[in-house]
Structures are given as C-alpha cells and as structure tokens.
Amino acid sequence: MEFWQAETFNISEIDKELGWAQSIGMNCMRIYLHHAAWQQDKSGFKNRMCNVLSVAKKHGMKILFVFFDDCWNDKYAIGRQPLPRPGVHNSGWLKDPGNIVQKGGPLLDTLQAYVSDILRTFKDDKRILMWDLYNEPGQFDQHDNSRPLMKEAFGWARKINPSQPLTSGVYDDNEKAIAKFQVENSDIITYHSYDKPDVHQRRIDSLNKVSGGRPLICTEYMARKRGSTFAAILPMLKKQNIGAINWGLVDGKTQTKYAWDEKDWGNKEPAIWFHDIFRKDGVPYDSKETDLIKSLTKNKK
Incomplete structure (x- = not known):
C-alpha cells in the first residue's frame, strides 16, 4: 500500500534499488498493485505506475504487474501502514481484495473498474512484460473460494x-481446479516453486506436458533454508530456457530475510537469510550468489 500512495511513494529509492538489480543482470521485476490505493487516487496511482515504468526502462527492465493476491493479512486500510513486527516475515503484507469479496456487493464492481481502468490505460505499453492477474488464488485456506474472482x-x-x-x-x-483454470487461460505458463531441484523439476515436467508449447516462467523461487538457492535452481532454469524471478531483492520492511514460520529472531540477523539479495546499503548478502547471477546473465559489471 505504501509503495503506491502519494505520501509514501519513493521513486528515488526505487531507482536506486533497480540500479542494484541491473548491476547483476536482472531484466524484469514483478511488482504488486493494490485496488485500494487506486480507488483513493486513480490518476495519481496511474501516474506513479508510469514513473516506475520509466525508471525500469532506464535500467533495462520490464515490469510484470500483479493485480490480486490471497497471501497474508486479510484486513487493510489506506494511509501510512503499521511498522513491521520485529522478526516476522511479511508482517505487513496485504491481501487484495481479501476474503470480503466473497460476500459480494459493490466491491466486485469496484474491482472490475480497477482492472479495466489499469489495463485500458497500459494495454499497449511495451515497458510491461505481462499481467499476473491473481497471485496464488486459494492460499491461506481459501481454496476454491477464490476461483470465481480469478x-x-x-x-x-x-x-x-x-x-x-x-x-x-x-x-x-493440490489446488487442482484452480491450477487447471490457470493453465487453460494463461498466455504464458507461470509457476512458483520454493523446492529443491528434483521437486522443482517435477513441476516443470508436469507443466511442459500441458503447456502446448507456451513458454514457462518461474515467477517465484529462492528460499535458502528449503534448498531453493540460486546455485541449485538458476543454472537448471537457464539450461531449459525458463525465465526466473526470485522472491526478494533488498532487505526491507517486508522482512523476508526471515522464514515464513520464524517468530523468535526479533531484530536480530537470522543465521541464514530466507529471501533477498542485497542489504539496505546495496552490499550483497552473499557475493558468491551475485557473482553467479552475473555469470549467468552475462553481465560483468
């Protein structure tokens, strides 16, 4: 929410962090939207999207925007957001639109207006790689309740x-009906895997069987404590010509250097970072990782 609101939007910070991403050869960034921030200030919201796209283009990147999301906190409000809870992964991450949509009412009309307005405005913008319409529908025990909105x-x-x-x-x-719809209706097959290489490969193999020749892009991976590391996964994906978008760039308010189920670190540094590549000052968490990424992207800067 704070990313997109006028009082907390920080294009200079975005510019700086995308510069760090460019320095290791990244050419795409996946960024979440939120309908409540659009509803508060429609023209300003779209102008800020334009600003992000312009900065991304300067750094040689395209953007993959995400509309809806079933992960983490169900309740949300516009305005400055609460401070993160110490040591808690994604303590401030907000669903969009949240479980309230299942009660029907005018929210569905608002969501249609939101999606339509954004797509109509940017439908021919070459700075956008694609649109991710719904992140992990059915998560947080929603299961098939999310399929109607999808x-x-x-x-x-x-x-x-x-x-x-x-x-x-x-x-x-396990979300078979949702996955079936996603595969049948996506122009490009995208998927998530935070698993070790053998399990990750099984997902690739299963999707290749139903892809009909459509490209594959992994839009979420890399959780060090689960064996989904850059060293284990990125060469495997490059060999198969599969796009790779890891979760996490800079250690920040999302606190995703802590694992999903960790609660006891407080403000301490975790022994092993779960996600993220750079510290707050732009220094890599692990220079061996960034060296590997640069070698695979052919970027020697």
Missing part, C-alpha cells in the same frame, strides 16, 4: 484485450 479477472482482462500476455502462476498441485 475467472472474473480473466474475463475482465480479455474484454480489454491488452497486447501483453495474461497469466496466473500455478503454485499448489
């Missing part, structure tokens, strides 16, 4: 017919 989102998007591809990432083999 279907609506794809329907709204198809009416606008943007030039950029539409997608929603497969993330859980």
Whole structure:
C-alpha cells in the first residue's frame, strides 16, 4: 500500500534499488498493485505506475504487474501502514481484495473498474512484460473460494484485450481446479516453486506436458533454508530456457530475510537469510550468489 500512495511513494529509492538489480543482470521485476490505493487516487496511482515504468526502462527492465493476491493479512486500510513486527516475515503484507469479496456487493464492481481502468490505460505499453492477474488464488485456506474472482479477472482482462500476455502462476498441485483454470487461460505458463531441484523439476515436467508449447516462467523461487538457492535452481532454469524471478531483492520492511514460520529472531540477523539479495546499503548478502547471477546473465559489471 505504501509503495503506491502519494505520501509514501519513493521513486528515488526505487531507482536506486533497480540500479542494484541491473548491476547483476536482472531484466524484469514483478511488482504488486493494490485496488485500494487506486480507488483513493486513480490518476495519481496511474501516474506513479508510469514513473516506475520509466525508471525500469532506464535500467533495462520490464515490469510484470500483479493485480490480486490471497497471501497474508486479510484486513487493510489506506494511509501510512503499521511498522513491521520485529522478526516476522511479511508482517505487513496485504491481501487484495481479501476474503470480503466473497460476500459480494459493490466491491466486485469496484474491482472490475480497477482492472479495466489499469489495463485500458497500459494495454499497449511495451515497458510491461505481462499481467499476473491473481497471485496464488486459494492460499491461506481459501481454496476454491477464490476461483470465481480469478475467472472474473480473466474475463475482465480479455474484454480489454491488452497486447501483453495474461497469466496466473500455478503454485499448489493440490489446488487442482484452480491450477487447471490457470493453465487453460494463461498466455504464458507461470509457476512458483520454493523446492529443491528434483521437486522443482517435477513441476516443470508436469507443466511442459500441458503447456502446448507456451513458454514457462518461474515467477517465484529462492528460499535458502528449503534448498531453493540460486546455485541449485538458476543454472537448471537457464539450461531449459525458463525465465526466473526470485522472491526478494533488498532487505526491507517486508522482512523476508526471515522464514515464513520464524517468530523468535526479533531484530536480530537470522543465521541464514530466507529471501533477498542485497542489504539496505546495496552490499550483497552473499557475493558468491551475485557473482553467479552475473555469470549467468552475462553481465560483468
């Protein structure tokens, strides 16, 4: 929420951090939107999106915007957000639109207007790689309750017919109905895997069987404590020509250097970072990792 609101939007910080990403050869960034920030200030919200896209282009990057999300906190409000709880992964991360959408009412009309307005405004913008319409629908015990909104989102998007591809990432083999819809309706197959190489490869193999020749992009991976590391996963994906977008860039307010289930670190440094690449000052958490990334992206800066 703070990323997109006028009083807390910080384009100079975005510029600086995208510069760090560029220095190791990254060429794409996945960024979440939120309908409440759009609803508060529609024109300002879109102007700020333009500013982000301009800075990204300066750094040789395209953006993958995400609309809806079923992860973490269900309640949200506009304005300055609470400070993070010490040591807690994603303590301030907000769902969009949250479980309230299942009660029906005018929110669904607002969400349709939101998706339609954003897509209509940016439908031919070449700085956008694609649109991720719904991140992990069904997460946090929502299961198939999220499928109706996912279907609506794809329907709204198809009416606008943007030039950029539409997608929603497969993330859980147990959510069979959701995964089936995602595969059948995505222009590019995207997926998440925070698993070790053998398990990750099984997801790739299963998706290749139903992809119909569509490209694959892994839009979330890299959780060091689970064996999903740059060294283990990135060469494997490059060999198969699969795009790779890891979770986490800079140690910040999301506190994703702590693992999902860690609660006892407080303000202390975790023994092993879960996500993220750079410290707050731009120094790599592990220079061997950034050297590897640069070697694979052919960027020697």
